[in-house]
Amino acid sequence: MKSFVPISAALAALCNFTLAHYRFTSLVVGGRNTGEYVNVRRNTNHNSPVTDVLSKDIVCNAGGLSSGTATQIAPVAAGxxxxxxxxxxxxxxGPVSVWLSPAGSGNVTTYDGSGPWAKIWELGAQAGNGQIRFPASGQSAFNFQIPSCTPPGEYLLRIEQIGLHSASAKGGAQFYISCAQIRVTGSGGGQFSPTVRFPGAYSGNEPGILINIYYPVPTTYTVPGGPVARC
Incomplete structure (x- = not known):
């Protein structure tokens, strides 16, 4: 009986730790949830985050580069x-950002995300009066527009949320990532700029990644990865 209390406490702590993690599991198109891992590539690390920004896991999460052939492609209209x-x-x-990468002439189901990525949307922080607030906290869905200038073709659509609760030490930031497979339709003919590569977009030393959000309270915050791209 004496060993029951610490074991129970350990299990409770493990449960709370697990429940504090989360996943982007579904794509929403036309206001309809298309289902878990129908259009989103399935990862292999359950709800654990990525912490190594130089790893290929930063592209589409652990296992996300090998699950494309088991994932359907969602048609999406530019705009x-x-x-x-x-x-x-x-x-x-922490912040949320959304990225697009074209599969080129190939099929997105076999695309490894090694091409250019354009940030198309971000949700950062509100800082001031000695406080910093991240509006993404407590939310379980995020909507955004596919730019109307997006050329037709197949793309990886990547979403990333960075948990900054332990980010005061390098490698402490937690990246929650998913990639969906979409086929953009329309007559867009733009070219996104700027673009980045994953891995490569982050070093881990960026002030939006290596940061103490508790003390001293930041007076500003910039979402890492550069500005939202234009085309």
């Missing part, structure tokens, strides 16, 4: 609103 839904609400404070 339309789409979104990602989660298995539970965001628990850790």
């Amino acid at each position: 339309s609103t789409v979104g990602f839904a989660m298995d539970q609400a965001i628990y850790h404070d």
Whole structure:
């Protein structure tokens, strides 16, 4: 009986730790949730985050580069609103960003995300009066527009939320990532700029990644990865 209390406490701590994690599991098109891992590539690390920004896992999460052939492609019109839904609400404070990468002449189901990525949307922080707030916290779905200038073709659509609760030490930031497979339709003919590569977009030393959000309270915050691209 004496050993029951610490074991129970350990199990409770493990449960709370697990529940504090989350996943982007579904794509939302035309206001309809298309289902868990129908258009979103399935990862292999359950709801654990990526912490190594130089790893290939930063592209589409652990296992996300090998699950494309088991994932369907969603047709999406340029200029339309789409979104990602989660298995539970965001628990850790931090920003959200959304990225597009064209599969080129190949099929997106076999595309490894090694090409250019354009940030098309971000949700950062509100700082001032000695406080910083991340509006993404507590949310379980995010909607955004596919730019109307997006050329037709197949793309990886990547969403990333960074948990900054332990980010005061390098490698402490937690990256929650999913990639969906979409086929953009329309007559867009733009070229996105700027673009980045994953891995490569982050070193881990960026002030939006290596940061103490508690003390001293930041007076400003910039979402890492550069500005939202234009085309």
